[in-house]
Amino acid sequence: MSMSLTNENQAGRSTKPVVLVTGTSTGIGLAVAVTAAMAGWQVVATIRREGSDGELRTAADIAGVSSDIELRMLDITDAETSAATVNDIAQRYGRLDAVVNNAGSGHVGTVEDDSIDAIRRVMEVNYFGVVNVTKPAMAHLRASGGTLVTVSSVGGVVGQPFNEAYCAAKFAVEGMMESLQPVAAAVGVRVVIVEPGAVATSFVENVGIADAGVTASGAYAEAFDHYIERTRGAFANAQLAQGVADVIVGALLADEIPFRLQSSDGATAFAGTKLRDLDGSAVTGFTASWVA
Structure with a gap:
């Protein structure tokens, strides 16, 4: 389905740069889609669940950019569908200038209590989903001299208690993109990682704290209670999604951009704990305070 029948039926090369943004039903992805459209981009915005497009449609209408956003259904864990979607976008518009893996x-959980299936699911969404979109996009980005932006997390730099699976997936994303960056640059593609800290979006509501498998009588209960108390405090002062979107769209528009960007001063300070920590003691000493 499409927010714009004009876009859906369009054939031939777009006169605007074209960006694919995944995960746009709420939060960062929604803000990126609308902000990029306002900046003059033709946006193809994807959502996973039927009927979850209401907030995006409303925001696009208010901003006056509904005609510049095409909406598509996409489950990024499906490699075949992801490839077909990416290739169809490039064919429909005659170009693909940027991808935002959002x-x-x-x-939330810990490895002793988590099921293997739950851990695999986290990797499928947060790591292999990025691979599934990036792999077919690279040929089109080579053709356009385009930009690949991936939304990571400060959790892709600093391992965090009760986030073993999530941080493992984000570490994997960071390792892949850091390795890809010089290879992509050699063929004219810019690769950028954006690392938000706590962001005020529905993401935190979907983390599954209530289903974390850590009970009041469990061995990890006391540590988990400390973690939850600290986390609630962090999200009480969370960055707005628009602030992250501004960093991402800024990266799309900039002539020169570094590989790694944090989305706030707080995120920079947090990530710096690890990036300056050669032996790991600063990171583990810092995060130990979360659970004690």
Whole structure:
């Protein structure tokens, strides 16, 4: 389905740069889609669940950019569908200038209590989903000299208690993109990682704290209670999604851009704990305070 019948029926090369943004039903992805459209981009915005497009439609209408946003259904864990979607976008518009890998999901738990299936699911969404979109996009981005932006997290730099699976997936994304960056640059594609800290979106509501498998009588209960208390405090002062979107769209528009960007001063300070920590003691000493 499409927010714009004009876009849906369009054939031939777009006169605007074209960006694919995944995970746009709420939060960062929604803000990126609308902000990019306002900046002059033709946006193809994807959502996973039927009927979850209401907030995006409303925001696009208010901003006056509904005609510049095409909406598509996409489950990024489906490699075949992801490839077909990316290739169809490039064919429909005659170009693909940027991809923003934003879709993802949180998870709270610990390895002893988590099921293997739950851990695999976190990896499928947050790591392999990025692979599934990036792989077919690279040829089109080579052709356009385009930009690949992936939304990671400060959790892709600093391992965080009760986030083993989520941080593992984000570490994997960071490792892949850091390795890809010089290879992509050699063929004219810019690769950028954006690392938000706590962001005031529905993402945190979907993390599954209530289903974390850590009970009051469990061995990890006391540590988990400390973690929850600290986390609630962090999200009480969370960055707005628009602030992250401004960093991402800024990266699309900039002539020169570094590989790694944090979305706030707080995120920079947090990530710096690890990036300056050669032996790991600063990170583990810092996060130990979350659970004690």
